[in-house]
Amino acid sequence: MATASGTFCGVCETQHVVREADYWCPECEEGLCTLCEKHHQASRATRNHEVTSVNDYKRIPPTIASINQYCSDHEKKYQHYCSEHEKLCCPLCITTNHKKCDLLALDEIIKTSKTSALFDMMEQSLKDMKSNIKKIVEDRKHNLEIIQQQRQKMKTDITKIRNKINKHLDKLEQQIQQDIQAVEQKVQSQLERLLSKLSDHGKTIDKIQNDISSTKSFATDIQTFFGGKCLRPISKRKRSLCSP
Numbered sequence: 001m002a003t004a005s006g007t008f009c010g011v012c013e014t015q016h017v018v019r020e021a022d023y024w025c026p027e028c029e030e031g032l033c034t035l036c037e038k039h040h041q042a043s044r045a046t047r048n049h050e051v052t053s054v055n056d057y058k059r060i061p062p063t064i065a066s067i068n069q070y071c072s073d074h075e076k077k078y079q080h081y082c083s084e085h086e087k088l089c090c091p092l093c094i095t096t097n098h099k100k101c102d103l104l105a106l107d108e109i110i111k112t113s114k115t116s117a118l119f120d121m122m123e124q125s126l127k128d129m130k131s132n133i134k135k136i137v138e139d140r141k142h143n144l145e146i147i148q149q150q151r152q153k154m155k156t157d158i159t160k161i162r163n164k165i166n167k168h169l170d171k172l173e174q175q176i177q178q179d180i181q182a183v184e185q186k187v188q189s190q191l192e193r194l195l196s197k198l199s200d201h202g203k204t205i206d207k208i209q210n211d212i213s214s215t216k217s218f219a220t221d222i223q224t225f226f227g228g229k230c231l232r233p234i235s236k237r238k239r240s241l242c243s244p
């Protein structure tokens, strides 16, 4: 008997003894302890059975291990295979559900099962699938590398463009600063000239105001009369009257 935790000796179990199995007889479909395996080997009914170690039996995939040699409906050994229903048949199955089916003798077909073309094909297609997966993985890894390289290149390009823009902006700023400075200097010197002229005019006006005040206070009437004409801004004077 096989359980999730272990495989027990089927013969001992019939005597209500629980003992770990060391062997597995696929013919009897049960586990055997070392002692029972010795009897199994000696007994006429079972001496031709090819037993395997329990460890080897456990390596068989569960779906394969669950395929029995005995019909679960009639408890008789399967002897034929029905290719129409894809089912194993015992002699009783044949007389009930597969009367009209085309049956193959199991003894014949299992002889070549381990070397059959089906296994070769499956092994080949698994090999192909594996190699395809390997190719796809390599291809995608290569894609990843390319993407990383492209990102790196774009980063470098952006830095280059950024530097160019920065340089251009620096140049523009410098140019504008120079232009502004030139305009400022021009306006400044114009204003300075104007201010200097205005200052001169202011001084002239101060002097005339002083002269008028002194004339009014201290000069004679005649001096005042003619002085008024002489004290006008120089451009408007009549030279003949005022010349010394």
Ligand SMILES: [Zn+2]
Binding pocket: 009, 010, 011, 012, 013, 019, 032, 033, 034, 035, 036, 037
């Ligand atoms: Zn036993």
Ligand SMILES: [Zn+2]
Binding pocket: 025, 026, 027, 028, 029, 040, 046, 049
């Ligand atoms: Zn056996």
Ligand SMILES: [Zn+2]
Binding pocket: 071, 072, 073, 074, 075, 076, 089, 090, 091, 092, 093, 094
């Ligand atoms: Zn059956």
Ligand SMILES: [Zn+2]
Binding pocket: 082, 083, 084, 085, 097, 098, 101, 102
């Ligand atoms: Zn059938």
